[in-house]
Amino acid sequence: MHSHDDDDHSHLTDIEARVRALESLLSEKGYIDSASVDKIVQTYETNIGPQNGAHVVAKAWTNPEFNTWLKNDATAAIHSLGYTSRQGEHMVAVFNSADTHHLVVCTLCSCYPWSVLGLPPTWYKSPPFRSRAVIEPRAVLADFGVEISESITIEVHDSTAEIRYLVIPERPENTNNLGETELAKLVTRDSMIGTAVLDKLSATS
Amino acid sequence: MNGGADLGGMMGFGPVVQEDNEPNFHHVWEERVLGITVALGACGLWNIDQSRFSRESMQPADYMKSSYYQIWLYGITNLLKEHNMISETELESGQPSLPRVAIKRMLLPDDVMPMLMAGGPANRQEQTAATFSVGQQVQTINAHPSTHTRLPRYARDKTGVIKKIHGVHVFPDSSAQGLGDAPTWLYQVSFSATSLWGEDKNARDSVSVDLWQPYLKALT
Numbered sequence: 001m002h003s004h005d006d007d008d009h010s011h012l013t014d015i016e017a018r019v020r021a022l023e024s025l026l027s028e029k030g031y032i033d034s035a036s037v038d039k040i041v042q043t044y045e046t047n048i049g050p051q052n053g054a055h056v057v058a059k060a061w062t063n064p065e066f067n068t069w070l071k072n073d074a075t076a077a078i079h080s081l082g083y084t085s086r087q088g089e090h091m092v093a094v095f096n097s098a099d100t101h102h103l104v105v106c107t108l109c110s111c112y113p114w115s116v117l118g119l120p121p122t123w124y125k126s127p128p129f130r131s132r133a134v135i136e137p138r139a140v141l142a143d144f145g146v147e148i149s150e151s152i153t154i155e156v157h158d159s160t161a162e163i164r165y166l167v168i169p170e171r172p173e174n175t176n177n178l179g180e181t182e183l184a185k186l187v188t189r190d191s192m193i194g195t196a197v198l199d200k201l202s203a204t205s
Numbered sequence: 206m207n208g209g210a211d212l213g214g215m216m217g218f219g220p221v222v223q224e225d226n227e228p229n230f231h232h233v234w235e236e237r238v239l240g241i242t243v244a245l246g247a248c249g250l251w252n253i254d255q256s257r258f259s260r261e262s263m264q265p266a267d268y269m270k271s272s273y274y275q276i277w278l279y280g281i282t283n284l285l286k287e288h289n290m291i292s293e294t295e296l297e298s299g300q301p302s303l304p305r306v307a308i309k310r311m312l313l314p315d316d317v318m319p320m321l322m323a324g325g326p327a328n329r330q331e332q333t334a335a336t337f338s339v340g341q342q343v344q345t346i347n348a349h350p351s352t353h354t355r356l357p358r359y360a361r362d363k364t365g366v367i368k369k370i371h372g373v374h375v376f377p378d379s380s381a382q383g384l385g386d387a388p389t390w391l392y393q394v395s396f397s398a399t400s401l402w403g404e405d406k407n408a409r410d411s412v413s414v415d416l417w418q419p420y421l422k423a424l425t
Contacts, residue, residue, distance in 0.1 A: 037240030107213030161415035
């Protein structure tokens with residue numbers, strides 16, 4: 001196999017050549033339009049990403065009515081913000097608290113709330129995370145530098161159906177003076193999967 | 206199926222390795238595989254459960270060492286071959302030879318956003334009342350179908366508690382075989398870490414799994 005950094009198209013890797021052949025055959029046969037493929041890719045590169053989820057979280061922190069709505073019917077609450085897209089059709093929000101920490105995984109494939117977090121990172125889709133999150137969540141969290149006290153309950157959510165889980169992290173301390181837009185900037189992707197917590201430090205840095 | 210995809214509880218894969226500022230795609234071909242797979246959904250010749258089954262049918266040793274988009278490429282190529290839309294000969298030669306098969310529609314650029322925003326809801330109209338109620342103890346079945354199932358191996362023949370009733374959803378075990386939606390009640394079932402993995406686990410911890418009614422029995 002050649003390096004993927006190789007710009008010379010005469011040295012395509014096997015997989016590059018295969019995908020090119022596939023796309024060109026499918027276009028020629030009228031099964032796909034390559035411009036549609038471009039548009040799908042572009043949408044996930046630009047429009048749909050963790051900024052959507054961060055908006056949901058910040059609103060939940062600042063708007064008690066929205067927070068209650070999110071607890072009772074996350075699908076409707078999240079869709080009301082315009083985040084209706086695929087892999088977000090059915091949503092459940094799980095709220096971290098002083099006594100419970102939530103962690104989301106899909107052991108069987110890589111189900112992930114695309115509508116609010118975008119496409120999943122490689123580690124989320126890889127065997128180490130998928131195999132271990134359910135059996136040793138604390139050790140997995142340690143890989144992320146997150147230590148959860150033994151006295152705190154860890155609830156792991158295995159996304160086996162079309163329900164997608166969004167973790168609502170705890171609002172960092174010392175952020176009472178911040179509004180929804182500023183708060184949203186503090187919310188990381190990993191905190192909405194449950195592999196990070198938002199601490200005081202990150203809030204003030 | 207007890208394939209390479211059913212990873213929950215396996216050991217030996219090592220630590221979770223993160224990449225700082227990871228891009229969505231590491232190679233152009235990965236973008237194309239994602240876009241092609243999503244676009245081909247509009248053809249209407251298979252559903253999401255058939256797509257998942259196609260991917261998890263990869264030889265287990267290959268599955269575990271392949272990247273996500275390699276698995277997607279395998280899955281979509283498999284489906285295209287099954288439907289006589291592409292042959293291995295065509296992929297190798299780059300020359301079309303199979304006759305074109307009829308598709309429901311080809312996804313046009315202007316239809317991309319409406320299609321993505323509409324998604325593909327899996328809930329269906331309720332026809333019967335749910336058998337189980339929140340707080341009820343249930344036992345999962347012990348079954349090892351060679352066909353698609355979303356009951357992970359680690360959660361078979363275990364006792365859990367109904368935590369939430371999600372509604373009536375398409376049943377993947379039927380849908381993946383092309384046998385129709387067979388909609389049925391979907392529940393969030395919570396299992397204690399100790400009941401799944403043994404007494405040395407933290408008794409406070411739990412794993413919740415979304416399970417359809419046919420996977421569950423009332424605990425007598």
